[in-house]
Amino acid sequence: MTTKPAPAAHAEEDTNIPQTLQSLIVAFALAMAVRSFVTEGFVIPTGSMAPTLMGQHLRPTSPATGYSFAVDAGPAFDMMRMLGANYRDIARPMYDPMLSLTDQIEQVSNTESAQNSSMGDRVLVLKYLYAFQEPKRWDVVVFKNPTDPIGDSANFIKRLVGLPQEQILFLDGDVFTAPLGSGRDAFTIQRKPEYIQRAVWQPVHDSDFVPVDLTRLARVWGKSWPGPPWQGTGFETGDKRAWRHDGADAASLQWRFDLMPITDFTAYNIWRDVPVTQRYSVSDIRVSVAIDADDPAKLSSEYTLETRRRNLRFIIADGKATLRIESAREGDADPITVLEEQSVAFTPRTDGAALEVEFWHVDQRMSMFIDGEEIVSLDYAFASLDERLLASYNGRTVEDYTRNATFQQPTPPQLSLSFVGSPLTLHRVRVDRDLYYRPAVLREDPYNQPPQNGEAVSGAAFATDFEKPAQLHSDHFMMCGDNSAASRDSRLWGRPSPLVTAIFGSDAPFIVPRPLLLGKAWCVYFPAPVAAVEGWTKFVPDAGQLRFIR
Known part of the structure; x- marks a missing residue:
């Protein structure tokens, strides 16, 4: 009986080349499918969305x-x-x-x-998301540039601020909208959700950063450092990171605008040619502080923001956290009129840890946060857009503002902190400001209004004309950069490219038609x-x- 020798087994480490090639082809096809239909990476080229997203x-x-x-x-x-x-x-x-x-x-x-x-930054964009759900205000969106959809600046990334079928107006940096066809009394302010607001706060000052060598700084400046912008009575500030008050008597701090104005300036633009005269005072502010009181039960704390002809008071005292809006007084003899008030019970912590407090005033809303949790809030409104304008630009008239909004400075706010009842130490005293959408004037600018798109549009920038709010019709969106002082966006674009008009039948300037939306920016992956x-x-x-x- 004879037997055939068994065929030699292939070594385990031998490579099956056809199967490997098939796997690579499948992986490549899946990657291309994901890139085409699910998500795609983009590089942020400029700083129009800074500091939310960074360009070079x-x-x-x-x-x-x-x-x-x-x-x-x-x-x-x-x-x-x-x-x-x-x-x-x-x-x-x-x-x-x-x-x-x-x-x-x-x-x-x-x-x-x-x-x-x-x-x-490199970001991932969820493509075709808007085929299944409507775009939402405050989304960060990647879209084709309507003025140049096939050029070097074909892809833009901005924040969506205006939706179809509405009127929109920027006033004192805030966003107001009303349904199409409605009167001026229908305009209401648009508020950002908390998770978005936390992402867009921009730093103004942080008490943790003080000069490490006052002598060297004085030599560089040719003068002495005047101290932090918070100055007052009862606290030892200077070049210390922790500010101490010994005693139960009253102590206070006031913000000095002569040392550090609170404006829409951002450090990202430190080399951009943005004239100091065109930095706008901002009243939408967050003040946060860690309060380490020797006797928390006896301490009364108050933050006051004077702005828009109102005194906004944030009070922690007598077992309550209170938000109160008072009308501003012309003189000390004038009576105090409480316009609105909201209180909740609050028991100070007794575990010895500092109390982390945040006082928010943003989008006509007051909020108080303790240890990261909102405990009380109070929304307020003005009777009309005219009243809001006159309150923001105290001493000016509507005619003064409409004559040239870009040269009208909002009245700067006044900030103060006061404490009484217990010795205490303040840590991490920080001031942040909100986004501020600027007014502007349209110019014959080849970057925003390419000559091949037709005659340049003139006048006030889109959505900044107080007398003529912008109109957004069906499938029209408005996009703006978070870095408004250095952003080419819907405020400034002129007429769309002839290609956009030919394909989509829309010749409306300033807007982004729905078909040009590529997707929602999801994350910074690199x-x-x-x-x-x-x-x-x-x-x-x-x-x-x-x-x-x-």
Whole structure:
């Protein structure tokens, strides 16, 4: 009996080339399908959405305080491209936003700025999401640029602020809307949800950042540091991070606008040519503070914001947390009129930990948060748009404002903190401001109004004409950048590209037609990279900046 030898078994490590190729083809096909129909990555090229999303930027650290912040690198690259190598070493002033926006702390050359810059954030966009659900106000959206849908700036990313079938008006930085065809008395303010509001607060001052060397700072400035913008009686502030008051008597702090105005300026634009005269005072403010009282049960705390002809009072006292709106008094002898009030019971903590308090005034709403939880809120309204305008621009008339809104400064708010009843220490005293949508005037600007699109539109920017609010019709959306001072958006675009008009039949200027919406920006999956070792090329994503987009 004979037997045939068994065929030799293939070694386990042998590669099946056809199967491997098939797997790669399937994986590639799935990736292309996902990219085409589910999600796609985009790079943020500019700073129009800063600081929510970063374009190409650098992140300096102040030698005076250690404060780190993002700065738009675009101006440095623009100068190098336009003026050549001779201007590579021209120095630019650098400021520390926690100390001053007028006194520089050092100078940085264009070459150094370019070498230390990082590319913009990379974001994932949920494509075709809007085929299944309606776009929502405050979504961050990627869309085709209606003025140039096939050029170098074909894809834009902005925040959706205006919806179809409504009128929209920007006033004192806020968004007001009304149904199409309704009168001016139908306009109401649009408020952002808490999770979005937390994402868009922009820092003004933080008491944790104080000069580490007052002598060196005085030598650089040629004068002494005047101290933090919070100054008053009873507290030892100066160059300390913790501010102490010994005693149960009254102590107070007032914000000094001469030291640090609260405006729509953002540190990201520190090299952008934004004139100081066109920075707008902002009254939508968050003040947060950690209060460490020796005897919490006896302490009474109050934050007062004077703005828009009202005194907004946030009070923690007598077992209650109270929000109160009073009419502003012309003189000390005038009576106090309480317009609205809301209170809830509140028991101070007794575990010895500091009380983390946030006082919010934003979008005509007062809110008080304790340890991150909202405990009381109070919405308020004005009788009309005219009343809101006159309250925001105290001493001016409607005619003054409409003559040229871009040169009308809102009346600056007044801020104060007061305490009585217990010795205490304040930590982490921070001030943040809300987004501010600016008024503007339309110009013959080839970037916003390309000449091939037809005659340039003139007059007040879209949605900023108080007498003629913007009209959004069916399937029309309005998009704006969070960095309003440096954003090409629906306020400024002129007529759409002839291609958009030919394909979609819409020749309305300023708006984004529904078919141009590409999807909702979902997350930053590859933040601006950092160097693994100082001096190396930046290629490692900053994992601490991975985040969902709000």
